[in-house]
Amino acid sequence: SIAADNGYPVQQWMRDQALADHINLYRCNNRYLPDYVINENVQATTDVVAAVSSADIIFVAIPSKAFAAVVDQAEAYLRPDQVMVSTAKGIQEDGFLLMSEILRAHTPSQHIGVLSGPNLAKEIAQKQLTATVVASDDAYTRSTIQQVLSCSYFRVYASNDLFGVELGGALKNIYAIAAGMASALGVGENTKSMLITRSLAEMSRFAVAMGANPMTFLGLSGVGDLIVTCMSPLSRNFRVGYALGEGQSLDHAVEQLGQVAEGVNTIRLVRNKALEMGVYMPLACGLYEVLFNNLPVSKVIHGLMTGEQSTDVEFVLPR
Numbered sequence: 295s296i297a298a299d300n301g302y303p304v305q306q307w308m309r310d311q312a313l314a315d316h317i318n319l320y321r322c323n324n325r326y327l328p329d330y331v332i333n334e335n336v337q338a339t340t341d342v343v344a345a346v347s348s349a350d351i352i353f354v355a356i357p358s359k360a361f362a363a364v365v366d367q368a369e370a371y372l373r374p375d376q377v378m379v380s381t382a383k384g385i386q387e388d389g390f391l392l393m394s395e396i397l398r399a400h401t402p403s404q405h406i407g408v409l410s411g412p413n414l415a416k417e418i419a420q421k422q423l424t425a426t427v428v429a430s431d432d433a434y435t436r437s438t439i440q441q442v443l444s445c446s447y448f449r450v451y452a453s454n455d456l457f458g459v460e461l462g463g464a465l466k467n468i469y470a471i472a473a474g475m476a477s478a479l480g481v482g483e484n485t486k487s488m489l490i491t492r493s494l495a496e497m498s499r500f501a502v503a504m505g506a507n508p509m510t511f512l513g514l515s516g517v518g519d520l521i522v523t524c525m526s527p528l529s530r531n532f533r534v535g536y537a538l539g540e541g542q543s544l545d546h547a548v549e550q551l552g553q554v555a556e557g558v559n560t561i562r563l564v565r566n567k568a569l570e571m572g573v574y575m576p577l578a579c580g581l582y583e584v585l586f587n588n589l590p591v592s593k594v595i596h597g598l599m600t601g602e603q604s605t606d607v608e609f610v611l612p613r
């Protein structure tokens with residue numbers, strides 16, 4: 295919609311023909327943003343060939359579980375000169391792949407990027423002042439996305455640390471679940487601050503082990519996205535955590551949400567990967583035990599508070 299507001303013709307691909315017809319007729323997506331008027335430059339379609347074959351830029355905004363399957367449907371119609379950008383914040387279980395890695399493996403594009411940052415969809419729809427990060431190792435991709443998406447309420451900053459930006463978006467969902475749970479349990483502000491800051495330490499430790507630059511976590515896609523997702527009930531991951539903190543089961547919390555909360559799956563994948571790589575992630579591992587092995591939260595908190603006394607910023611004073 296931002297690209298359309300900026301005057302570019304946009305094709306929005308979706309599976310549901312009735313919803314596509316509704317959007318084209320009434321300029322409105324009732325299910326997600328009933329109060330938002332969709333620009334005339336957006337044409338909804340269920341025809342993947344029509345959607346991708348004439349496009350210069352393709353944003354893939356599909357939950358990570360279905361990301362590769364949808365990209366595969368389009369692959370035969372894609373060209374190397376097209377810019378392909380992922381907006382998904384998750385990890386594919388098979389091969390522990392990031393979305394940029396799927397784009398690289400499943401498309402001929404020479405211009406791959408990711409878009410990530412503190413970007414709650416509902417607030418962007420309200421035109422709240424917002425900033426994001428486009429990450430790519432390709433300067434053309436970065437400048438093209440900055441040009442197409444920047445407007446009076448949306449700023450696009452650039453990075454060349456694709457993995458760092460992408461991992462920031464995926465990993466913060468884990469800690470948003472923890473923060474939602476803490477909020478439901480009525481913890482103090484000191485506690486929330488400790489949780490968010492130690493989450494950042496853990497996220498950046500893991501990302502560095504995966505080849506990312508720790509400095510990226512100082513930016514919008516790191517600390518920025520972590521703050522918004524750990525503090526806002528607009529975050530679906532936060533809401534799942536809140537429901538768990540109120541005593542609901544994980545299945546019930548996810549079912550009640552009715553939308554994707556990537557963190558639920560990401561915890562499992564990251565916890566296993568951390569154990570495999572020997573990366574110390576007490577928060578993610580503790581949350582995993584609560585979610586999947588019914589360990590009482592109080593036990594996890596006790597373990598965390600009495601665990602190893604370590605350093606504050608390990609990139610300053612190593613652990």
Ligand SMILES: NC(=O)C1=CN([C@@H]2O[C@H](COP(=O)(O)OP(=O)(O)OC[C@H]3O[C@@H](n4cnc5c(N)ncnc54)[C@H](O)[C@@H]3O)[C@@H](O)[C@H]2O)C=CC1
Binds near residue numbers: 357358383414416
């Ligand atoms: N909603 C938000 O505020 C933000 C979401 N994201 C990320 O964007 C990704 C998508 O999230 P949302 O759009 O919010 O999720 P959502 O749950 O609100 O919507 C997902 C959409 O994808 C469609 N979908 C699911 N499986 C599909 C498949 N196999 N083929 C085609 N379409 C399929 C669903 O029908 C639905 O319309 C996630 O990785 C999320 O982390 C990133 C930034 C902000």
Ligand SMILES: O=C(CO)COP(=O)(O)O
Binds near residue numbers: 414467519523528554
């Ligand atoms: O990534 C987001 C905001 O930047 C959206 O978070 P949720 O997926 O938790 O709603």
